[in-house]
Amino acid sequence: MAAHDRIVYLLRQLERASCRCPTHSHTYHQVSPASAPPSCGGVADYAFEMTSSNIRYGEGVTKEIGMDLQNLGARNVCVMTDRTMSCLPPVRAVLDSLAKHSITYRCYDQVRVEPTDSSFKNAIEFARKGDFDVYVAVGGGSAIDTCKAANLYACHPKADFLDFVNAPVGKGQPVSGTLKPLIAVPTTAGTGSETTGVAIFDYEPLKAKTGIASRALRPTLGIVDPLHTLHMPERLAANSGFDVLCHALESYTALPYKERRPRPLNPINRPAYQGSNPISDVWSRHALHIVAKYMKRAVRNPEDVEARSSMHLASVFAGIGFGNAGVHLCHGMSYPISGNVKTFRAKDYDVDHPIVPHGLSVVVTSPAVFAFTGQMCPERHLEAAEILGADVRNAKKEDAGTVLAETLREFLYDLEVEDGLEALGYTREDIPALVEGTIPQERVTKLAPRAHTQEDLAHLFKASLKLY
Ligand SMILES: NC(=O)c1ccc[n+]([C@@H]2O[C@H](COP(=O)([O-])OP(=O)(O)OC[C@H]3O[C@@H](n4cnc5c(N)ncnc54)[C@H](O)[C@@H]3O)[C@@H](O)[C@H]2O)c1
Numbered sequence: 001m002a003a004h005d006r007i008v009y010l011l012r013q014l015e016r017a018s019c020r021c022p023t024h025s026h027t028y029h030q031v032s033p034a035s036a037p038p039s040c041g042g043v044a045d046y047a048f049e050m051t052s053s054n055i056r057y058g059e060g061v062t063k064e065i066g067m068d069l070q071n072l073g074a075r076n077v078c079v080m081t082d083r084t085m086s087c088l089p090p091v092r093a094v095l096d097s098l099a100k101h102s103i104t105y106r107c108y109d110q111v112r113v114e115p116t117d118s119s120f121k122n123a124i125e126f127a128r129k130g131d132f133d134v135y136v137a138v139g140g141g142s143a144i145d146t147c148k149a150a151n152l153y154a155c156h157p158k159a160d161f162l163d164f165v166n167a168p169v170g171k172g173q174p175v176s177g178t179l180k181p182l183i184a185v186p187t188t189a190g191t192g193s194e195t196t197g198v199a200i201f202d203y204e205p206l207k208a209k210t211g212i213a214s215r216a217l218r219p220t221l222g223i224v225d226p227l228h229t230l231h232m233p234e235r236l237a238a239n240s241g242f243d244v245l246c247h248a249l250e251s252y253t254a255l256p257y258k259e260r261r262p263r264p265l266n267p268i269n270r271p272a273y274q275g276s277n278p279i280s281d282v283w284s285r286h287a288l289h290i291v292a293k294y295m296k297r298a299v300r301n302p303e304d305v306e307a308r309s310s311m312h313l314a315s316v317f318a319g320i321g322f323g324n325a326g327v328h329l330c331h332g333m334s335y336p337i338s339g340n341v342k343t344f345r346a347k348d349y350d351v352d353h354p355i356v357p358h359g360l361s362v363v364v365t366s367p368a369v370f371a372f373t374g375q376m377c378p379e380r381h382l383e384a385a386e387i388l389g390a391d392v393r394n395a396k397k398e399d400a401g402t403v404l405a406e407t408l409r410e411f412l413y414d415l416e417v418e419d420g421l422e423a424l425g426y427t428r429e430d431i432p433a434l435v436e437g438t439i440p441q442e443r444v445t446k447l448a449p450r451a452h453t454q455e456d457l458a459h460l461f462k463a464s465l466k467l468y
């Protein structure tokens with residue numbers, strides 16, 4: 001069965017199994033009938049589970065990695081990075097430390113920026129052949145996610161690629177075996193991938209991203225060395241910072257965990273993305289405060305160590321927040337925006353293929369999305385707008401979405417974000433394909449606080465064609 005047919009088939013099956021209980025119909029996300037995922041199957045959950053991350057933070061802390069590997073008893077280490085990073089100081093710092101501590105390693109520097117299923121498979125092949133006992137990922141989310149997948153499949157040599165990929169694209173099987181230790185050294189600020197159990201890739205047959213999500217994927221240790229972010233060119237600092245902004249905003253406004261359905265029969269099946277909850281809220285809100293205070297400085301001045309370091313920490317905080325609460329519409333809609341890219345060339349990205357960088361693909365719909373979701377938790381939307389600098393003293397609850405949308409629009413304008421989807425090469429004619437690519441993203445879109453149909457998604461894309 002072709003990938004697209006398989007998705008439609010699976011979604012129809014899910015629809016058939018869905019709960020039609022009228023008392024639950026107010027809660028969330030009904031994507032319109034033809035391909036709807038279940039709107040409210042089962043009873044609501046009553047619990048959430050917080051996984052915390054092992055993070056070491058400090059200027060120059062990368063030099064300790066050789067000792068970490070010794071402490072782990074590493075015999076044969078796999079270092080994964082991308083081609084650009086392999087010539088930059090963060091990778092040199094890691095390799096110097098490995099050499100100093102006589103660690104045997106092999107370096108895979110073919111990570112694709114914005115990975116795909118094929119690029120994941122290449123890395124997996126390298127890992128399967130290598131008999132590695134510890135993995136080290138150096139770079140942004142692309143390198144860290146690729147390394148997570150390589151470790152997962154090398155530890156499951158008989159698994160097919162789609163076995164662990166999120167349903168309905170893949171089989172969504174739980175990870176049963178233990179993975180090798182993975183140390184992540186993030187160099188963007190950023191995805192927070194060093195804190196999450198998620199690996200994202202562009203599934204080429206679908207022209208949209210999907211991922212693998214399991215707590216087993218979460219790195220053993222994240223080495224967060226703020227000096228690495230000083231090398232980021234301006235647009236990379238901006239786009240990866242927008243990812244932090246949206247992780248914080250989406251997790252803070254996600255459907256509350258007590259409204260997420262279904263409650264798992266066995267706790268092992270409680271998803272990593274569980275909806276907003278009191279612990280994630282602390283991390284997400286704090287990340288938002290840092291973004292408000294430091295992001296513009298960090299983008300405009302690469303030598304502003306305080307601002308760049310603060311954003312690096314904010315990416316960790318937001319990662320812990322969204323890694324447990326989840327994200328929703330901006331991320332769900334971003335996956336086809338990056339997957340359907342035609343010719344857009346992102347400034348400051350040294351790659352030989354067109355890409356819409358992740359943070360840009362996410363933030364471009366944010367004004368439309370939060371204008372849409374504002375009515376469901378207006379206090380949170382107003383609070384977020386206030387944190388980002390809006391004067392909300394006289395704002396009405398019914399205007400909460402618009403207030404946050406306008407605050408974001410101004411923020412994006414100040415940071416010179418391209419003027420909407422049109423500037424990224426999309427037209428009205430592309431909207432059906434963008435909607436189609438959003439439908440299989442149920443894992444995240446179901447956490448949107450407001451019910452939505454395919455027509456709503458089309459409207460959100462249309463409203464994002466131009467931003468200003
Ligand atoms: N796993 C997760 O939890 C998670 C969360 C969000 C996003 N993601 C994924 O992460 C990917 C995006 O990652 P990203 O935004 O961190 O960027 P990236 O890893 O795609 O890197 C972008 C470019 O920046 C360069 N680069 C990275 N750090 C640099 C530095 N310090 N100095 C100079 N150049 C540097 C890289 O070489 C690359 O060319 C996407 O695939 C996205 O879907 C994953």
Ligand SMILES: [Fe+2]
Pocket residue numbers: 191243247331358362
């Ligand atoms: Fe993200």
